[in-house]
Amino acid sequence: MPLQSTYDGQECSVAAALELIGERWTLLIVREALLGVHRFDEIQGDLGIARNVLQSRLERLLANGILERRPYRDRPERFEYHLTATGLDLWPVVVALMHWGDKHAGLPGGPPVTIEHRDCGGAMDAHRTCSECGMQLGPNDVWARPGASVSPDHPLHRRARRAQTEA
Secondary structure (H helix, E strand, O other): OOOOOOOOOOOOHHHHHHHHHOOHHHHHHHHHHHOOOOEHHHHHHHHOOOHHHHHHHHHHHHHOOOEEEEEEEOOOOEEEEEEOHHHHOOHHHHHHHHHHHHHHOOOOOOOOEEEEEOOOOOEEOOOOEEOOOOOEOOHHHEEEEEOOOOOOOOHHHHHHHHHHHHO
16 A cells, blocks of 8 residues: 555644655755755756656745745856755754764764864764854854765765865
């Protein structure tokens, strides 16, 4: 028997949130935007998602005010996808899932990503606090760094190099 795809009759904020972001690719697209990946081809390449599936998920995120399109080229017309304030509010959710996965998913070689405070270089803990200075951190206060278990050709290394040159 297939699982239901909606949560009709559920008077529950968790069920309502799952209606918007509960599909597997959706949170991974949000994760990509949080990591600074904004262009369709880069998102598609990093995730290995089918183009039609990515287009569908992006349209849903746009329609629900989680992402917004910003033009970056006129001819041909091209857009980047950036998180809105609503989308940025998902940062604690993504961070919590990451920490949960680090602890319980049994990834070989340790965490694939570490989060570091941009200002002082301290590690971010599961409560989104800097281990060095004690600052409560938000998405614009941190860098995502490749963990030791990530191969040198992984997209995280490219993003980390790009972030360093943009700083």
